[in-house]
Amino acid sequence: MKAWRVHRNAEPREAMRLDEIPAPEPGPGQVLLRVRAAAVNFPDALLCRGEYQIRPELPFIPGVELCGEVAGLGEGVTGLEPGTRVISPASPPDGAFAEYVVVPAAGVLPAPEALDDAEAAALHxxxxxxxxxxxxxxxxxxxxxxxxxxxxxxxxxxxxxxxxxxxxxxxxxxxxxxxxxxxxxxxxxxxxxxxxxxxxxxxxxxxxxxxxxxxxxxxxxxxxxxxxxxxxxxxxxxxxxxxxxxxxxxxxxxxxxxxxxxxxLHWGLYNRYDPVAVHQAHEDLTRLASEGTIRPLITARLPMSEAADAVQRVADGQTTGRLVIQP
The missing domain is CATH 3.40.50.720 (NAD(P)-binding Rossmann-like Domain)
Known part of the structure; x- marks a missing residue:
């Protein structure tokens, strides 16, 4: 599969390289997702620079949230069906700027029907x-x-x-x-x-x-x-x-x-200490999206080839709304 990997800590355009690597296999408690859209976030730039609170071992795949389609289930995973459209955070080294990604099943949530792939990726x-x-x-x-x-x-x-x-x-x-x-x-x-x-x-x-x-x-x-x-x-x-x-x-x-x-506020800690609250928040956000009260502002839907440039633009403060990569 194609995946953007950070090979050295630097500005995103210098750090990220589009590689061909084997697709991952889901382990126990994990889900394999085919990436339909991956939103670009400021932490992606910090990861490239080596300035984020976690520093994955090089090389790693950045990209911290996505909308995907269930493509495979690891041992012990229930309640998810292949082909289901979902959203999930992703954690480098196995980030979302790739054609496939493996994520913990516990963090996978149904994609709101009211949002398209790019909007759903940017919701989470x-x-x-x-x-x-x-x-x-x-x-x-x-x-x-x-x-x-x-x-x-x-x-x-x-x-x-x-x-x-x-x-x-x-x-x-x-x-x-x-x-x-x-x-x-x-x-x-x-x-x-x-x-x-x-x-x-x-x-x-x-x-x-x-x-x-x-x-x-x-x-x-x-x-x-x-x-x-x-x-x-x-x-x-x-x-x-x-x-x-x-x-x-x-x-x-x-x-x-x-x-x-x-x-x-460090939202990621809620995934660790109060995951029930994360699911409750998602239910509320899904309702607001269905009512048309909220809708992520997507200013660009970009091909896989432009991921490094997109992360650099976010790092430089040159964007409004959200940029989304769609493999």
Whole structure:
């Protein structure tokens, strides 16, 4: 089969190479999937660079989520039928940028019928992260104000849609007029172009000085630091990632004085510690998709040959919505 493999830690265009390798065989408790679509995520770039929290042995196949078709079952696997369309996370070294991938059966979920292959591939991690961040960690309530950074990106766009579905007023922060247009189309009530506007001032004006009840931050760095200036009394800042490249060191005395919470979110831990909650979130997301309330924004469906370029574009912050590779 064809598979993209990282042979050395570097920028994605330099690190990834399209190889011909044997197709994997499912072991006990595993499922073999034929990849129908694999979504590109920022962690794929970090994996290429050797900067992710896990560092697979070289060479490895990147790609952390997919929509696939069941092609084989390992020993002890029940409840899945060959040909069934499913979605799943993937874990390098056996990642999703390949024609076939082996994944643990426990993480396989039915693909929502309302979504096509590319949309289904992009639903899992981004929307699960948003669901747990907004509902489980921040307990977002109807009528509250939600501030979303990188609102036109893969993770941020999911949070915008989920925030609106939860009945919140959503303020989206983006970089540039094209991304501002996308955030508005996603449903953000107010959009701030950080290149020309101060989001702190906009949030304070929009909330009558109260501030945002919940801040959803996949960027880190200055976005986090400035968010502390416009978070409300008893507000919650959800730390999702550090796409901006800088991990902030928050002044905890400020959190104490202003009475707000800083909440970390590593969605992958729920697969380990509370898989039942992951399945419950998927049921809710499937319902929202069937109602048309949420739909992953796919800006490009790309052939297998363009995977390395796609990961590089995401790494460079040149994308809106999601890029998806379809073998």
């Amino acid at each position: 991690i981004g929307y699960q992260t948003g669901w747990f961040g907004l509902h489980r960690r921040a307990a977002l309530r109807p009528g509250e104000t939600l501030l979303v950074h990188a609102a036109a990106g893969g993770v941020g766009s999911a949070a915008v849609q989920l925030g609106k579905a939860a009945g919140a007023t959503v303020i989206g922060v983006v970089g540039g007029p094209d991304k501002a247009k996308v955030a508005r189309e996603l449903g953000a009530d107010i959009v701030v172009d950080r290149h020309s506007e101060d989001f702190v001032a906009v949030v304070k004006e929009a909330t009558g000085g109260r501030g945002a009840n919940v801040v959803y931050d996949p960027v880190g760095g200055d976005a986090f630091t400035r968010s502390t200036k416009c978070v409300a009394f008893e507000g919650r800042i959800v730390v999702v990632g550090f796409a901006g490249g800088t991990i902030p060191a928050p002044a905890l005395s400020h959190a104490l004085v202003k009475n707000y919470g800083i909440l970390g």
